[in-house]
Amino acid sequence: RAVGLISGPALARFAPSLVDALEDGDAGVRWAAVDALSGLDSPALANLTVSAVNRIMRQNDISLALSAVSQWAVKLEGQPEVLKALASLNYQLNFGASQMD
Numbered sequence: 001r002a003v004g005l006i007s008g009p010a011l012a013r014f015a016p017s018l019v020d021a022l023e024d025g026d027a028g029v030r031w032a033a034v035d036a037l038s039g040l041d042s043p044a045l046a047n048l049t050v051s052a053v054n055r056i057m058r059q060n061d062i063s064l065a066l067s068a069v070s071q072w073a074v075k076l077e078g079q080p081e082v083l084k085a086l087a088s089l090n091y092q093l094n095f096g097a098s099q100m101d
Contacts, residue, residue: 011036011040011044015037015040018033019037019055023055027064030056034068037068042078046082049082049086050086053068065093069090
């Protein structure tokens with residue numbers, strides 16, 4: 001919850017730890033990490049989006065992965081390469097891919 005109070009450059013410093021938290025054994029921690037990552041500015045989020053979704057997928061947490069894609073896509077509208085990757089991930093999520101490369 002405290003991470004939700006941090007924004008901007010300060011939040012970006014915690015981004016690697018937040019991405020690591022996406023593989024936590026506690027689903028609540030994973031959901032909190034997705035919410036916190038949503039607070040990053042677009043360039044910072046773009047740098048880690050694909051890696052973050054892949055980590056969520058390794059946890060077989062499809063609902064969280066869909067939520068992350070949904071939350072982050074709006075912020076990444078100006079990042080065409082990342083949006084292309086998100087579209088591919090979203091397709092795989094919606095059509096039953098069980099693993100990501």
